[in-house]
Amino acid sequence: MIVKSVVLQCGPERAFALFTEHAGLWWPAERRHTRDAASTIRIEAGGRFFERSSDGTEVELGVVRLFDPARRLLLDWYPGTGRTNPTQVEVRFESVAGGTRVTVQHGAGAAGADAFGRNVSGYVRAWDLVLAALATTR
Amino acid sequence: MNALDALGNPIRRQILVELRRTPMPVGALAERFSISRPAVSRHLRVLQDAGLVVLNERGAQNVYAIRVQGFRAVRQFIDSFWDVALSQLEELAKR
Numbered sequence A: 001m002i003v004k005s006v007v008l009q010c011g012p013e014r015a016f017a018l019f020t021e022h023a024g025l026w027w028p029a030e031r032r033h034t035r036d037a038a039s040t041i042r043i044e045a046g047g048r049f050f051e052r053s054s055d056g057t058e059v060e061l062g063v064v065r066l067f068d069p070a071r072r073l074l075l076d077w078y079p080g081t082g083r084t085n086p087t088q089v090e091v092r093f094e095s096v097a098g099g100t101r102v103t104v105q106h107g108a109g110a111a112g113a114d115a116f117g118r119n120v121s122g123y124v125r126a127w128d129l130v131l132a133a134l135a136t137t138r
Numbered sequence B: 001m002n003a004l005d006a007l008g009n010p011i012r013r014q015i016l017v018e019l020r021r022t023p024m025p026v027g028a029l030a031e032r033f034s035i036s037r038p039a040v041s042r043h044l045r046v047l048q049d050a051g052l053v054v055l056n057e058r059g060a061q062n063v064y065a066i067r068v069q070g071f072r073a074v075r076q077f078i079d080s081f082w083d084v085a086l087s088q089l090e091e092l093a094k095r
Helices: A012-021 A109-117 A121-135 B010-021 B026-030 B037-049 B068-094
Strands: A002-008 A040-043 A048-052 A058-068 A072-077 A087-096 A099-107 B053-058 B061-066
Touching (some): A002 A012, A002 B068, A012 A087, A012 A099, A012 B068, A040 A058, B010 B026, B010 B037, B010 B053, B010 B061, B026 B061, B037 B053
Antiparallel strands (some): A002 A099, A040 A048, A048 A058, A058 A072, A072 A087, A087 A099
């Protein structure tokens, strides 16, 4: 499990809006899937989590499991491992002195573990290797 | 191909499971799969390029094995994604 946090100099509502509606502005340019460094990336209340390049090409980046404005997000995350065995990302927004603490937890998650459980055991063990890498103490 | 993308393929994940059990040459590995030996070799090449397996010379045979450092790199890849992402988010909030 990877845990990262940052304090943003704004309120939780704006922090949440920046994270979800304007993901294209913070998403690392070299990690885009459409090869368009200025692509739009959106995390929507309706469940879609996708990237759209300027020529209209869309790539699904995952699924929004929980969209709780100004508080919490839960995402199935496809980049890297694909839609059949997504990793899971939880993002929390907390009001703190001077702004909003945004905490990202990236790991297998409960939903991920369920998905792996439906597959053959060997498949699960392969995923264990990745989890072992993810679990390495920081 | 980076390590995470290399892991996106089910055959390659299965190859890693087999190699984790015991290091082995490509021939022995191919016997455990329904795909051709050249196809297994191609997957091994991808895994090797991604740093997830390593080829060791053992006598006359080349033996493939898991490369643990490669899996640490997977973690670093995700780690650096969020380092960059959150610092950009921090700048964005100041505007």
